[in-house]
Amino acid sequence: MADFSKGAAWIRGDIKPIEEATIGVTDWAVTHSDATYDVVPVWEGAFFRLGDYLDRFEASLAAWRMEIGMNRADIMEALHAMVARSDLRNAYVAMVAARGVPAIPDSRDPRDCANHFYAWCVPYIHVVTPEIAANGARVWLDETHRRIPPESVDPRVKNYHWGDFTQGLFAAKDAGFDTVLLPDGAGNVTEGPGFNVFALTGERVVTPEAGVLHGITRRNALEMCEEAGLQVERRALPLAELLEADEVFLSTSGGGIVPVAQIGERRFSNGSAGPVASQLRARYFERLAEPRFRTEINYGA
Ligand code: PLP
Numbered sequence: 001m002a003d004f005s006k007g008a009a010w011i012r013g014d015i016k017p018i019e020e021a022t023i024g025v026t027d028w029a030v031t032h033s034d035a036t037y038d039v040v041p042v043w044e045g046a047f048f049r050l051g052d053y054l055d056r057f058e059a060s061l062a063a064w065r066m067e068i069g070m071n072r073a074d075i076m077e078a079l080h081a082m083v084a085r086s087d088l089r090n091a092y093v094a095m096v097a098a099r100g101v102p103a104i105p106d107s108r109d110p111r112d113c114a115n116h117f118y119a120w121c122v123p124y125i126h127v128v129t130p131e132i133a134a135n136g137a138r139v140w141l142d143e144t145h146r147r148i149p150p151e152s153v154d155p156r157v158k159n160y161h162w163g164d165f166t167q168g169l170f171a172a173k174d175a176g177f178d179t180v181l182l183p184d185g186a187g188n189v190t191e192g193p194g195f196n197v198f199a200l201t202g203e204r205v206v207t208p209e210a211g212v213l214h215g216i217t218r219r220n221a222l223e224m225c226e227e228a229g230l231q232v233e234r235r236a237l238p239l240a241e242l243l244e245a246d247e248v249f250l251s252t253s254g255g256g257i258v259p260v261a262q263i264g265e266r267r268f269s270n271g272s273a274g275p276v277a278s279q280l281r282a283r284y285f286e287r288l289a290e291p292r293f294r295t296e297i298n299y300g301a
Contacts, residue, residue: 007122008086010078015085018120028113029098033160036060041124041253042083042091046294048287050076052216057095060157065110066097068117075117083121084299090124092254127194127254132178133281136261136273137250139192140172140180141239147182147190150211155191158213165193179250181263184211188236195252196221199237199245200230200276206241209234217251217284224283228276247274249281256284 002017009021029035038057041048054072061068070078075095083091096119102112128137145168153161168180181192189197190211196218198207205225207218225232242248247268248260257280259273268274273281287293 004086004088007088007091007120008082009118009120010082011118012116013078015082018122021118021120023098023118024101026101027098028100028110029096029160032099034099034110035096035160036064036066036157037094037096037160038158039253040079040093040095041288042088042093042121042297043124043288043294045089045299046296047079047083047093049216049220049293050079050295052219056158056214056216057097061097063154063157064097066099066115068097068115070117075119078117078119080297082119083297086121087299088121088123091121092123092125093119093121095119125254127252128178128250128258130255133255133258134273134278136259136269136271136277137178138176138262139248139250139260139264140168140175140177141189141242141264142168142171142180142182144171145182146185147211149185155211155213162193169193177262183239186236187240188238189242192250194254195250195258197237197242198225198249198251199242200247200249200274201241201245203229204231204233206233206235206237208237210236215251215253217253217256220284220287221249221251221257221280224280224287228279230276247277249274249277256288257281 004017007018008015009018011021038053040050040053098116100114100116103114104112145164148161148164168182172180179192182190184190196215198205222232243266250258259277261271
């Protein structure tokens with residue numbers, strides 16, 4: 001019996017244990033980071049906001065001229081079958097479009113590549129552990145590594161160009177911090193490895209609009225802020241404004257809303273999770289259970 005306890009993968013119609021899943025070493029996804037992907041959470045047996053994640057994935061496919069030969073219904077069928085087979089009730093579910101390899105040997109023309117889709121799921125991932133998130137994350141603002149400019153690689157197309165984040169994470173970890181935020185070249189904060197950022201000052205919440213992935217959890221956060229009567233602004237967020245905020249928090253499909261206790265030397269809420277961010281965090285987990293956002297998975301299929 002195949003062991004799916006560590007997760008499952010769907011590759012060319014085959015579902016296999018995650019440890020057995022492979023793609024070719026010459027795939028441009030590997031040699032050129034030429035892949036676009038998306039990640040939808042599964043929570044207590046249902047996809048969360050699946051339609052929103054699929055909308056974003058389809059927009060990414062179009063932006064990067066990926067033709068995977070599968071429509072939305074095909075993708076949904078693959079994801080459902082894979083998660084059902086894994087039997088995971090809480091999962092991190094990745095869908096990937098890879099450039100593939102040129103059908104014509106030695107071609108360097110991306111139009112010759114045979115693009116393909118694959119997917120994989122593993123037990124739910126928290127980008128910041130729940131223990132750290134509950135007390136507030138300690139975040140390094142890495143001014144030596146700027147976020148890749150959006151004119152070079154559009155961050156709204158979710159991608160594997162993580163060289164900037166990885167170097168930033170090394171800097172953060174070396175300095176004893178949990179994770180990292182990267183600035184742009186104009187003195188604004190952008191995002192971090194797997195999350196968007198928000199600054200709350202009084203009743204006003206600001207989150208960067210340009211040069212970042214438009215996270216689905218960011219959308220949840222903005223909706224929850226509006227429900228809570230806060231004024232929401234999507235615009236450039238200067239580093240100085242970030243550091244002067246009353247509270248800062250992160251948003252990610254890998255764990256929801258993460259309060260920030262500290263950025264570099266600057267401590268928020270006496271170095272703990274702020275009250276508004278903590279409330280939003282709790283509210284996000286309630287949202288995960290709301291029927292309007294859920295697409296149930298038929299595990300018996
Ligand atoms: N920004 C980046 C660079 C990300 O990789 C992610 C998610 O992985 C996010 C932001 C948050 O997006 P979402 O809320 O859709 O998970």
